[in-house]
Amino acid sequence: xxxxxxxxxxxxxxxxxxxxxxxxxxxxxxxxxxxxxxxxxxxxxxxxxxxxxxxxxxxxxxxxxxxxxxxxxxxxxxxxxxxxxxxxxxxxxxxxxxxxxxxxxxxxxxxxxxxxxxxxxxxxxxxxxxxxxxxxxxxxxxxxxxxxxxxxxxxxxxxxxxxxxxxxxxxxxxxxxxxxxxxxxxxxxxxxxxxxxxxxxxxxxxxxxxxxxxxxxxxxxxxxxxxxxxxxxxxxxxxxxxxxxxxxxxxxxxxxxxxxxxxxxxxxxxxxxxxxxxxxxxxxxxxxxxxxxxxxxxxxxxxxxxxxxxxxxxxxxxxxxxxxxxxxxxxxxxxxxxxxxxxxxxxxxxxxxxxxxxxxxxxxxxxxxxxxxxxxxxxxxxxxxxxxxxxxxxxxxxxxxxxxxxxxxxxxxxxxxxxxxxxxxxxxxxxxxxxxxxxxxxxxxxxxxxxxxxxxxxxxxxxxxxxxxxxxxxxxxxxxxx
Amino acid sequence: xxxxxxxxxxxxxxxxxxxxxxxxxxxxxxxxxxxxxxxxxxxxxxxxxxxxxxxxxxxxxxxxxxxxxxxxxxxxxxxxxxxxxxxxxxxxxxxxxxxxxxxxxxxxxxxxxxxxxxxxxxxxxxxxxxxxxxxxxxxxxxxxxxxxxxxxxxxxxxxxxxxxxxxxxxxxxxxxxxxxxxxxxxxxxxxxxxxxxxxxxxxxxxxxxxxxxxxxxxx
Numbered sequence: 001x002x003x004x005x006x007x008x009x010x011x012x013x014x015x016x017x018x019x020x021x022x023x024x025x026x027x028x029x030x031x032x033x034x035x036x037x038x039x040x041x042x043x044x045x046x047x048x049x050x051x052x053x054x055x056x057x058x059x060x061x062x063x064x065x066x067x068x069x070x071x072x073x074x075x076x077x078x079x080x081x082x083x084x085x086x087x088x089x090x091x092x093x094x095x096x097x098x099x100x101x102x103x104x105x106x107x108x109x110x111x112x113x114x115x116x117x118x119x120x121x122x123x124x125x126x127x128x129x130x131x132x133x134x135x136x137x138x139x140x141x142x143x144x145x146x147x148x149x150x151x152x153x154x155x156x157x158x159x160x161x162x163x164x165x166x167x168x169x170x171x172x173x174x175x176x177x178x179x180x181x182x183x184x185x186x187x188x189x190x191x192x193x194x195x196x197x198x199x200x201x202x203x204x205x206x207x208x209x210x211x212x213x214x215x216x217x218x219x220x221x222x223x224x225x226x227x228x229x230x231x232x233x234x235x236x237x238x239x240x241x242x243x244x245x246x247x248x249x250x251x252x253x254x255x256x257x258x259x260x261x262x263x264x265x266x267x268x269x270x271x272x273x274x275x276x277x278x279x280x281x282x283x284x285x286x287x288x289x290x291x292x293x294x295x296x297x298x299x300x301x302x303x304x305x306x307x308x309x310x311x312x313x314x315x316x317x318x319x320x321x322x323x324x325x326x327x328x329x330x331x332x333x334x335x336x337x338x339x340x341x342x343x344x345x346x347x348x349x350x351x352x353x354x355x356x357x358x359x360x361x362x363x364x365x366x367x368x369x370x371x372x373x374x375x376x377x378x379x380x381x382x383x384x385x386x387x388x389x390x391x392x393x394x395x396x397x398x399x400x401x402x403x404x405x406x407x408x409x410x411x412x413x414x415x416x417x418x419x420x421x422x423x424x425x426x427x428x429x430x431x432x433x434x435x436x437x438x439x440x441x442x443x444x445x446x447x448x449x450x451x452x453x454x455x456x457x458x459x460x461x462x463x464x465x466x467x468x469x470x471x472x473x474x475x476x477x478x479x480x481x482x
Numbered sequence: 483x484x485x486x487x488x489x490x491x492x493x494x495x496x497x498x499x500x501x502x503x504x505x506x507x508x509x510x511x512x513x514x515x516x517x518x519x520x521x522x523x524x525x526x527x528x529x530x531x532x533x534x535x536x537x538x539x540x541x542x543x544x545x546x547x548x549x550x551x552x553x554x555x556x557x558x559x560x561x562x563x564x565x566x567x568x569x570x571x572x573x574x575x576x577x578x579x580x581x582x583x584x585x586x587x588x589x590x591x592x593x594x595x596x597x598x599x600x601x602x603x604x605x606x607x608x609x610x611x612x613x614x615x616x617x618x619x620x621x622x623x624x625x626x627x628x629x630x631x632x633x634x635x636x637x638x639x640x641x642x643x644x645x646x647x648x649x650x651x652x653x654x655x656x657x658x659x660x661x662x663x664x665x666x667x668x669x670x671x672x673x674x675x676x677x678x679x680x681x682x683x684x685x686x687x688x689x690x691x692x693x694x695x696x697x698x699x700x701x
Binding site for chain 1: 654
């Protein structure tokens with residue numbers, strides 16, 4: 001069952017290359033995404049075994065990925081209708097195939113129990129995403145793709161080196177063979193691993209997967225990739241991919257922490273993660289003010305939230321890790337909602353091509369369509385993390401844990417979050433209620449706007465009603481990986 | 483056992499020296515030749531490790547390295563050099579002497595970091611790992627000191643040789659052949675990417691220093 005979930009999108013990808021028109025391709029893509037979503041729910045009943053064996057984190061993040069994949073695919077139908085003339089048929093075919101490859105690779109990365117498979121999944125997703133970013137073939141898209149390729153390639157190389165070092169560090173405990181590459185076996189034997197080698201491995205893993213998670217010194221590719229690629233694939237689907245990298249960092253961090261706690265030679269992972277997390281947070285906070293392109297702006301917001309999650313993992317302890325995981329889930333829901341409604345907003349203003357997402361261009365959206373404007377405003381407000389946004393709950397947990405465990409770090413964290421929230425709220429007013437550019441025509445809201453509302457409602461329910469099943473899974477894993 | 487050690491170290495050492503000489507080369511054709519030599523030695527090292535560890539997978543890795551990285555990729559790279567008429571020397575972002583001093587520093591860092599932290603590991607793996615990390619770091623240095631896209635790719639290819647060198651030295655590691663294939667896919671995309679992205683059409687040369695369009699527009 002679980003293998004089917006992963007390989008359905010990967011195997012179906014070439015078939016999407018056969019459709020005669022981009023619209024048919026987009027519809028088939030949506031049907032496939034629907035199937036994949038149903039399958040990610042079915043995985044709860046049969047989590048697999050061996051190399052591909054979903055743990056509780058894999059299950060819940062897999063379901064979120066499936067859900068985001070489905071709503072993105074539906075948004076994509078409307079996107080293709082509007083954007084059809086901009087790309088040739090061949091490129092649309094490749095584009096739809098890449099949508100499925102990214103989805104399948106993300107699921108493989110979430111479900112893999114093997115550190116080698118995890119690496120291969122991230123590599124495959126990076127190649128597919130790069131191809132997609134280069135799709136519009138404008139000079140700036142090519143520049144973004146090249147940046148993504150080089151930075152992503154270096155990150156992948158470092159991650160592979162780290163993966164091999166983890167294998168080597170596990171030799172004293174597990175010996176040669178597959179056991180030394182399985183997360184389950186590694187976690188069970190973390191105390192017996194070679195601590196100093198494990199520390200070295202973690203540095204490589206952190207910088208390798210940190211590139212994919214867009215942590216501070218390695219974030220360069222992300223804003224460009226967000227702004228230049230075909231919107232649905234490079235933005236809305238990139239949230240789940242970031243989760244894969246962050247979860248990998250969390251799992252390796254646990255190995256280091258467990259070895260340290262058991263008296264091994266490993267260094268505690270906290271300071272590394274706290275430093276990178278705070279650096280990402282402040283980099284985003286200070287970069288917000290100068291952005292004029294909305295997608296680039298929200299790209300920096302992804303860097304911010306990735307940093308917050310890394311920070312929470314650095315604080316450590318079951319509650320902080322729980323806060324970090326909840327933060328990742330909510331951020332995935334809210335960010336993909338926001339980017340989807342942004343595509344709609346750009347369509348209301350005439351074009352969804354890159355370069356048509358400037359704040360000055362989208363300003364005063366309420367004059368184009370009231371419903372879309374309110375949803376966009378709500379999504380931006382949710383992203384700022386003020387109550388009643390879902391992110392408030394997770395940020396509250398993280399801050400209270402920080403005060404308890406390392407009080408000195410709570411001040412910069414609070415300051416960074418505040419700066420980011422102010423930067424986002426400053427743009428909210430003009431974007432939704434400001435004076436519209438001349439010759440603005442009113443438009444209609446479509447199905448995807450309702451889906452975005454569903455995303456936001458889900459985020460609020462998840463954060464404040466705390467339904468028992470996901471919370472149980474998350475807290476169970478947070479305890480295991482603290 | 484002694485022969486295993488010294489031969490593996492010899493080949494690792496040659497790969498490192500070749501990686502280092504990439505830093506000093508300013509002509510693309512010469513860089514490609516050096517890379518080709520490096521790939522040849524790497525495939526020999528893979529065969530030797532396969533023989534020493536009795537591991538069929540490593541022979542496969544060696545074959546892939548030999549066939550694609552030592553023969554096919556260099557042919558493709560030379561085609562690009564010819565087609566884009568880039569025979570003359572390429573620009574470097576810093577003086578060659580400076581980058582070589584940095585390179586020596588990086589090798590020192592790699593040795594200082596790896597050797598103390600692997601005291602318990604088998605010594606073959608230990609020293610191989612220090613060499614492999616040096617090759618990886620040197621490749622990254624080449625990527626940062628060159629402005630030309632193709633030179634950056636060759637730096638990346640050399641980095642990747644270092645990764646494979648580390649992988650074949652790991653005792654009994656599964657997936658080594660699969661890793662090298664997966665890396666190759668990435669490399670192939672990079673090389674094909676130069677054609678695919680048609681960087682030359684858009685930017686006139688493969689010189690990436692003019693590639694700051696986005697920054698300039700301040701978006």
